[in-house]
Amino acid sequence: MANSPSGDSVLDRLVRILDAFDAGTPSLTVSALARRANVPRASAYRLVEELLRHGLLAREGGEVRLGLRLWELANRASSTLDLKRVAMPFMEDVNQVVRQNTQLAVLHDDEVLVLERLSRPGSVVNQASVAGRMPVHLTSMGLALLAFSPAPVLEGYLERHGDRMRSSHPDLRRELAHIRQTGYASLEGFIDTDTTGVAVPVLDRRGHALAVLAVVVPRGSDLLRPAVMALRTAARGISRGLGEMPPG
Amino acid sequence: MANSPSGDSVLDRLVRILDAFDAGTPSLTVSALARRANVPRASAYRLVEELLRHGLLAREGGEVRLGLRLWELANRASSTLDLKRVAMPFMEDVNQVVRQNTQLAVLHDDEVLVLERLSRPGSVVNQASVAGRMPVHLTSMGLALLAFSPAPVLEGYLERHGDRMRSSHPDLRRELAHIRQTGYASLEGFIDTDTTGVAVPVLDRRGHALAVLAVVVPRGSDLLRPAVMALRTAARGISRGLGEMPPG
Numbered sequence: 001m002a003n004s005p006s007g008d009s010v011l012d013r014l015v016r017i018l019d020a021f022d023a024g025t026p027s028l029t030v031s032a033l034a035r036r037a038n039v040p041r042a043s044a045y046r047l048v049e050e051l052l053r054h055g056l057l058a059r060e061g062g063e064v065r066l067g068l069r070l071w072e073l074a075n076r077a078s079s080t081l082d083l084k085r086v087a088m089p090f091m092e093d094v095n096q097v098v099r100q101n102t103q104l105a106v107l108h109d110d111e112v113l114v115l116e117r118l119s120r121p122g123s124v125v126n127q128a129s130v131a132g133r134m135p136v137h138l139t140s141m142g143l144a145l146l147a148f149s150p151a152p153v154l155e156g157y158l159e160r161h162g163d164r165m166r167s168s169h170p171d172l173r174r175e176l177a178h179i180r181q182t183g184y185a186s187l188e189g190f191i192d193t194d195t196t197g198v199a200v201p202v203l204d205r206r207g208h209a210l211a212v213l214a215v216v217v218p219r220g221s222d223l224l225r226p227a228v229m230a231l232r233t234a235a236r237g238i239s240r241g242l243g244e245m246p247p248g
Numbered sequence: 249m250a251n252s253p254s255g256d257s258v259l260d261r262l263v264r265i266l267d268a269f270d271a272g273t274p275s276l277t278v279s280a281l282a283r284r285a286n287v288p289r290a291s292a293y294r295l296v297e298e299l300l301r302h303g304l305l306a307r308e309g310g311e312v313r314l315g316l317r318l319w320e321l322a323n324r325a326s327s328t329l330d331l332k333r334v335a336m337p338f339m340e341d342v343n344q345v346v347r348q349n350t351q352l353a354v355l356h357d358d359e360v361l362v363l364e365r366l367s368r369p370g371s372v373v374n375q376a377s378v379a380g381r382m383p384v385h386l387t388s389m390g391l392a393l394l395a396f397s398p399a400p401v402l403e404g405y406l407e408r409h410g411d412r413m414r415s416s417h418p419d420l421r422r423e424l425a426h427i428r429q430t431g432y433a434s435l436e437g438f439i440d441t442d443t444t445g446v447a448v449p450v451l452d453r454r455g456h457a458l459a460v461l462a463v464v465v466p467r468g469s470d471l472l473r474p475a476v477m478a479l480r481t482a483a484r485g486i487s488r489g490l491g492e493m494p495p496g
Contacts, residue, residue: 010258011298021325050259055357058327066325068356074322075379077269077314079306085378088366092340108316109303118336130333131323 013039013047018056018066023129027065080106080115083211086241087202090234091118091213098227100215104202105134107145107209110157112136115211137165137172140187140197141212147179148201148209184228194219200231202238203246210244261287261295266304266314271377275313328354328363331459334489335450338482339366339461346475348463352450353382355393355457358405360384363459385413388435388445389460395427396449396457432476442467448479450486451494458492 020028020036028036034044048064051057055069075081087104095102095118103117112134136142136157146154158172165172179185186198199214213235217223239246268276268284276284282292296312299305303317323329335352343350343366351365360382384390384405394402406420413420427433434446447462461483465471487494 009298011262011295011302014259014262015302015304015321018321023325023329026325026327026329047259050257054259054263056263060327065327066322068327068354068361070322071326071328072356072361072379072381073263073266074314074318077271077274078319078379079274079308079313079316080319081271081274081378085367092343092366095340096344106316108320113316113320118340119333130329131320131326133320 010047013037013043014051017044017047017051018070021066023132027060027063029063033064083238083242084116087116087211087213087238090237090241091116093237094213094215094230094234097230098215098217098223100217100223100227102213102215103141104211104213105141105145106211107136107142107149107153108133110136110160112139112142112145112212137161137168138187140185140199141214143175143179143187144185144199144201144212144214145209147176147185148203148207150206150208183232186224186228189219192216196221196224198224198227198231200228200235202235202242204239204242204244205246207246210239210242213238258295261285261291262299265292265295265299266318269314271380275308275311277311281312331486331490332364335364335459335461335486338485338489339364341485342461342463342478342482345478346463346465346471348465348471348475350461350463351389352459352461353389353393354459355384355390355397355401356381358384358408360387360390360393360460385409385416386435388433388447389462391423391427391435392433392447392449392460392462393457395424395433396451396455398454398456431480434472434476437467440464444469444472446472446475446479448476448483450483450490452487452490452492453494455494458487458490461486 016037016039017033020033030045030048031041034041037044048057052059055067057064058067091102091104101117101119103114105112105114114130114132114134117130134142136146146157169175184198184200186196188196195216196219197214197216199212201209202211202213204210213231215227215231217227236246264285264287265281268281278293278296279289282289285292296305300307303315305312306315339350339352349365349367351362353360353362362378362380362382365378382390384394394405417423432446432448434444436444443464444467445462445464447460449457450459450461452458461479463475463479465475484494
């Protein structure tokens with residue numbers, strides 16, 4: 001539909017334009033945006049004008065950034081809304097009790113997508129940011145999500161990424177079985193060497209992960225076991241709040 | 249660009265398609281979507297296919313809904329992200345102390361756009377939902393935002409909507425002056441007759457509202473004055489967290 005000579009559609013270009021922004025680059029000049037999105041300059045200028053008119057982009061000084069209208073459209077009927085609404089009070093409970101950053105994430109396109117994050121002043125460094133992505137094999141969240149995925153999802157993932165994971169996880173199947181048995185994943189210092197991630201799945205009635213609830217604690221801390229208890233308690237509450245009673 | 253015979257562009261249609269979903273209608277069949285978005289069926293089917301391919305829409309049974317990829321693109325570099333990240337711990341504090349639903353909103357397109365909401369089980373009815381819009385003149389949030397808007401924003405608003413507000417607010421200018429003087433807006437039962445909204449602006453260094461922080465309390469409750477204190481304290485914390493020290 002409406003393809004340019006190069007064969008990509010208006011929508012292809014639109015997605016590349018929106019994708020050019022991220023937490024580290026929240027605003028761009030139109031020419032920088034055109035380069036980053038690999039869209040010809042003239043075409044970028046026309047598309048940006050139209051996006052500004054619809055409020056999907058907004059001007060900020062001489063640059064443009066994502067508009068509030070885009071945020072509104074994407075959030076108003078989002079499939080994440082129910083999950084976040086139900087999870088939030090339980091996340092606050094964990095945040096109050098464990099006193100470390102608390103986050104909620106899902107598996108999406110073979111990566112960990114962070115849906116929500118509650119921060120605490122003074123808690124340890126944490127790389128997760130809302131709507132940010134993290135690698136499955138380097139995070140406790142990813143391993144917990146993988147361990148509690150339906151078999152076809154797990155097998156598909158291993159087929160696509162198993163080789164790449166071999167160095168960090170030489171016996172991944174055994175590791176995942178262990179996570180399924182204990183009900184949580186923890187991973188020491190893969191991303192930040194001073195921290196340990198602890199993650200517990202939010203299960204549906206078939207025992208598959210709808211999401212993962214996690215905290216990051218200081219490495220070697222005696223917080224790990226208590227954090228697992230708090231996370232498991234909260235994760236059960238979220239399942240129940242969603243009308244899903246996990247087995248066991 | 250890429251206009252159809254009817255003169256609207258791919259982007260016009262895309263925005264109408266995304267706009268067809270809301271919290272009450274999170275999923276639609278493609279034909280219902282085409283009707284609601286006023287897009288010809290054949291064109292809707294083509295556009296939906298492309299949106300599915302990009303993950304901006306997702307299939308759910310025989311219907312489609314907004315995709316996680318759209319949520320990700322819209323949230324990753326959103327201008328609301330900093331505000332929400334800074335505001336969230338303070339919102340939790342208010343939520344813990346006042347024990348009623350707490351919300352954060354901004355003025356957008358002459359309406360109140362709710363950015364975040366923390367709910368409490370057992371708190372009073374509250375119509376606000378995340379990414380939902382509410383009328384300025386029927387909410388304490390709207391009045392607080394208006395009272396602390398820069399003069400051109402306020403005058404523009406009054407020019408466009410002053411007549412419509414006359415019945416509910418016969419002396420709006422005096423009302424807004426009173427809000428500016430006391431530092432908060434409260435409104436009894438305009439939307440739900442059993443509740444009172446209380447709203448306090450989050451101010452920038454020039455004394456203009458960056459956002460509004462609000463709770464909904466039972467009507468006639470003696471919570472109102474304490475809630476104002478809690479909100480003002482939290483709102484100052486948010487301003488400070490954003491590097492804005494409001495005057496006074």
